[in-house]
Amino acid sequence: MNSELFYAVLGGLGQFGIITRARIPLQPAPRGVKWVRLLYDDFSSFTKDQELLISKNGRKDKSALDYLEGSLLMDQGSPDNWRSSFFPHKDHPKIISLITKHGIIYCLEVVKHYDDRTKHTVDKVLQGLNYMPGFMFGKDVGYEEFLNRVRSGELKLKSQGLWDVPHPWLNLFIPKSQISDFNNGVFRGIVLERNITTGPVLVYPMNRQK
Structure with a gap:
């Protein structure tokens, strides 16, 4: 028994665990991954689209996504973050201009795995969403490349000596009735006004029954 390991788990803010048994179905x-990012200047439209997409989560629902994440884009220079380079370089000026105008832009990231028969499924899923016209960016990548997307960011931070340093992380569950107040009070009232632009801010929708 390793007591230090167990105490480390207890003090890990819920980010560590010890797996004693696992059954992994293969x-x-x-064949590939359709990877899309959509930009919003309106928080309400952003969260409504998140809720709509997360509602399509049945295993047999062909319109269900395989990955859904929201994030904030703020004035950090390049619109690409430390985790991955995504936006086409030629579109950086118009994205930066958008961020400068609004202060915060909300980014919705959606992913759909596909084979030859389902490659265009994600295009149908995105129909009717209320992202800003002209601000949808997508690409096709290999499955392994998508799973390993954080690796390039890790190497970048290591080269700058910023990987092996403390990375405090805070997870919060916000009820639907208060997300608008949280956006105004925290995202805009604290993060934006105090110019806290380092580190990712992620927004995940969750079904209550989960």
Whole structure:
């Protein structure tokens, strides 16, 4: 028994665990991944689209996404973050101009695994969403490349000596009835006004029954 390991788990803010038994069902890897980011200047439209997409989560629902994440884009120079380079370089000026105008831009990231028959499924899923016209960016990547997308960011931070330093992390559950107040009070009232632009701010929708 390793007491230090167990105490480390207890003090890990819920980010560590000890797996004592696991059963992992195997399945064929998808042929590719459709990876899309959508930009919003309106928080209400952003969260409503998140809620709509997360509602399509049945295993047999062909319109269900395989990954859904929201984030904030703020004045940090390049619109690409430390985790991955995504936006086409030619579009950086118009994205930066948008961020400068609004202070905060909300980014919705959606991913759909596909094979030859389902490659265009994600295009149908995105129909009717209320992102800003002209601010949808997508690309097709290999499944392994998507799973390993954080690796390049890790190498970048290591080269700058910023990887092996404390990375405090805070997870909060915000009820639907208070997310608008949280946006105004925290995202805009604290993060934006105090120019706290370092580190990622992620927004995940969750179904209550989960």
